[in-house]
Amino acid sequence: MSEFKRVTGTIPAKEAEPRYYKIVPMSADNVDQVAEIERECFSTPWSRQMLQDELENLSASYICAQMEDGTVLGYAGLTVVLDEGYINNIAVRKEYRRMGVAAALLDVFLRFGKANELAFLTLEVRKSNVPAIAMYLKHGFEDVGSRKNYYDDPKEDAILMTHFFKKVEE
Numbered sequence: 001m002s003e004f005k006r007v008t009g010t011i012p013a014k015e016a017e018p019r020y021y022k023i024v025p026m027s028a029d030n031v032d033q034v035a036e037i038e039r040e041c042f043s044t045p046w047s048r049q050m051l052q053d054e055l056e057n058l059s060a061s062y063i064c065a066q067m068e069d070g071t072v073l074g075y076a077g078l079t080v081v082l083d084e085g086y087i088n089n090i091a092v093r094k095e096y097r098r099m100g101v102a103a104a105l106l107d108v109f110l111r112f113g114k115a116n117e118l119a120f121l122t123l124e125v126r127k128s129n130v131p132a133i134a135m136y137l138k139h140g141f142e143d144v145g146s147r148k149n150y151y152d153d154p155k156e157d158a159i160l161m162t163h164f165f166k167k168v169e170e
């Protein structure tokens with residue numbers, strides 16, 4: 001218990017005691033839960049096999065917010081190409097939203113990007129995804145463009161959002 005207290009965050013509990021989670025790498029042990037979260041959160045979810053394959057992808061890093069009892073609250077994935085970071089996914093189980101879990105996951109990638117001198121972190125988000133857009137704006141991402149009809153089920157434009165660690169000199 002005390003180790004969990006030191007590492008990352010807490011979510012409020014209905015009981016008296018807050019519940020602790022820490023950020024851990026996605027692994028063969030928690031990939032089933034991550035696939036479950038994908039199905040809960042997206043209309044075209046990544047399959048278990050796609051996630052499993054990502055464990056072998058040396059350019060990608062997947063992290064989970066996991067409670068002491070093993071429950072994965074949410075997860076996020078980042079691919080790095082040269083000095084560019086692409087956030088592939090970030091999702092939190094419905095019942096654990098608005099408790100700072102996604103912000104804790106995003107913070108890991110922001111600190112990684114800064115520490116490793118990436119130029120930016122970037123991602124696509126559905127135009128109608130108000131919670132995600134609000135979260136990215138709050139964490140220093142800017143709206144830098146759009147991709148027409150990028151998503152299916154339902155068809156929708158993507159907004160491109162980027163957090164720049166250093167501006168390109170003109």
Ligand SMILES: CC(C)(COP(=O)(O)OP(=O)(O)OC[C@H]1O[C@@H](n2cnc3c(N)ncnc32)[C@H](O)[C@@H]1OP(=O)(O)O)[C@@H](O)C(=O)NCCC(=O)NCCS
Pocket residue numbers: 041042074089090091092093096097098099100101102103104123124125126129130131132134135136138
């Ligand atoms: C977007 C998502 C990941 C946010 O997860 P979360 O753990 O609830 O987010 P947090 O509690 O860390 O909130 C961080 C900030 O995001 C914004 N935010 C989150 N949910 C919001 C909502 N429903 N409405 C408005 N702003 C919201 C707020 O600025 C919030 O900060 P605040 O609570 O201090 O106001 C979650 O809603 C989710 O999993 N959605 C489905 C999957 C998805 O759309 N992923 C993004 C794909 S690009």
